[in-house]
Amino acid sequence: MTDKVFLKKDWVEALKAARDSFRIFVPVRDGDFHNFHSLEDWTIPNFDFFNTRLSPKSIVYPQSERIFECLNDPEDPGKGILKEAPKDYPPQAIVGIRPCDAHAFHIVKKNFEGPEYRDPWWMQRFESTVLVGLGCNAPCPTCFCTSVGGGPFHEEYLDAILFDLGDRYLARGLTEKGGEFISKMNGGSSADEKSIKEAKGLVAEAEKKVVSRLPFDKIGEKEVTGLFNAPFWEEAAFSCINCGTCTFLCPTCWCFDIQDEVSGRQVDRIRNWDTCMSPLFTLEGSGHNPRDKKFQRFRQRFMHKLKYYPDKYKNGVQCSGCGRCVRYCPVNIDIRTIAGLMNEF
């Protein structure tokens, strides 16, 4: 696949042309931060951002999704029989996704597609999504993608990658899907040698800027119950207020809850993001709660990410190093610190 160069002044129009074939999501400034929004005629995309406040996980995995429905009507012969709620999976593209967030989809995929089962909704939406990444020229001090198997320009989990060369983007297709997306865009010219060289220079420069590390090299060899019962958990969890900020902002947190909602005759079975920080997450029908205490819930989050997931899937840690939890935890619980405690235990 050949690289293409798009001038920034033509960029949005070039993208808009691809809307005939794809629903496109782009970063948009939302007050003090950016989030991904669908590219409509009135959308003002803004690619000048570090990363979006919310990860793009909701584009594949909505926070609330109606999965089944039925009628609660005594006259209806189908009363109480759940049927799949209508859904469609049009081709879509996330343009400007950071390599860490693309990595995250692949971490999460291990959960939604296993040898025993396959989550039809997550998988179909993921398969209809093209990940057009934007490499990070200026990684943040809270980024640690390079220590979890990624990097500011890591291409492995992307379908295409964009290099920000100041007044233009160099777009490189990495998979068939990615190449197809670029071909649907308007304009652009074949990349010149100078642009290709400049793009290469950005990669090395950016990697040097990722100085933060997640220490976990020794966690794998530790005995799981020993780590579970380690004495540091209660103290480490002291400041945690058990809100869902870390889990909801995290691109690799996938847990969900299923709720039935009735409105008149209509019954909807809805899948909602859940958070292991909430006591309700493990509250059993009997009233017993195996994770009754704050520190137990806190421990679950870090054990899941740094011990259970790696032990089960042999696919590295369940973290892509985006740093959102570090930046936005209201009480400054820092996964790098907690990983350090686990690693040194």
Added chain:
Amino acid sequence: MKEYTEKIRETAKSLLKEGKVDIFIGYRKGTVPMMNEPFAVSDPDKTDLLYWDSNCGMNLCNYLTKRTDRIGIIANGCNSRNIVTHIIENQIKREQLYILGIPCTGMIDPRAVRRAVKYREITDVEESNGRVIVKGDGFEETFEKKDVLQKNCAECLHRNPVIYDELVAEKVPEQEGIETFRDVKKIEAMGSDERWGFFTRMISSCIRCYACRNACPLCYCTTCFVDEAQPQWVGKSNDPTDTMTFHILRAFHCAGRCTDCGACERACPMGINVRQFTKKLNKDALELFSWEAGMREDRRPPMDVYKVDDYNDFIR
């Protein structure tokens, strides 16, 4: 700020050494700029980890609820008022506490600082003599602290603690001539549709993470109404009606109890100005009941008292 930190460390050390408290609750320096972590220390040799500056915005009363040990705690104006509220509401006993009072000049609003440096990445924020020095890759800018304060701090009328055993320093002058409810009055002046639209837009980005609720020391219910399953009062999806129900009911649960400490707003990852709900109720409490939460231990908040000789007919 340095003097405050030294005094806090010193006091904590001697309290723990002399066995006057079992644990001391304060903050330690955070791992990212403008963010300190609530921190508890019980080892007198570790009190040097305690820290104070204008980034201690989480309310420490969250960590007092239903504790049974003897606790040393630092408290500025709003936190001390929450201690009073906790005492009145039987969440902690005064005898359990040694309160090191902090005359406070307000907390820095990270959102305001980020805006002020045009969203460039900040690597370090320092304070000196009422100024805030913000550093990042290739820039350094200085601001007056008063220009980057949290909104609740800029409007604060009780910067000195109302309850304490000892003060960390001389009291600071209280702010005067502040019009605290200007924003509330603006909303009050709206018609009902416009007002509904205002609040609907305000919470449209809410992700129901409950950081606002959990950051609030008033929200100590064993089971919050949003977590009740039988009956289920509120749906758990991100349906706007359910989200609005959560916000309105949460605010009403805080009526006459909120000290406007700003922890809810500071905690919100989506930058929602959740104080717009509670502030209206604070204004009502003041205007209808001459009440400000947490100012005195010998009075109960207006929403939880009943008097046979109440001057209002409807309650008799």
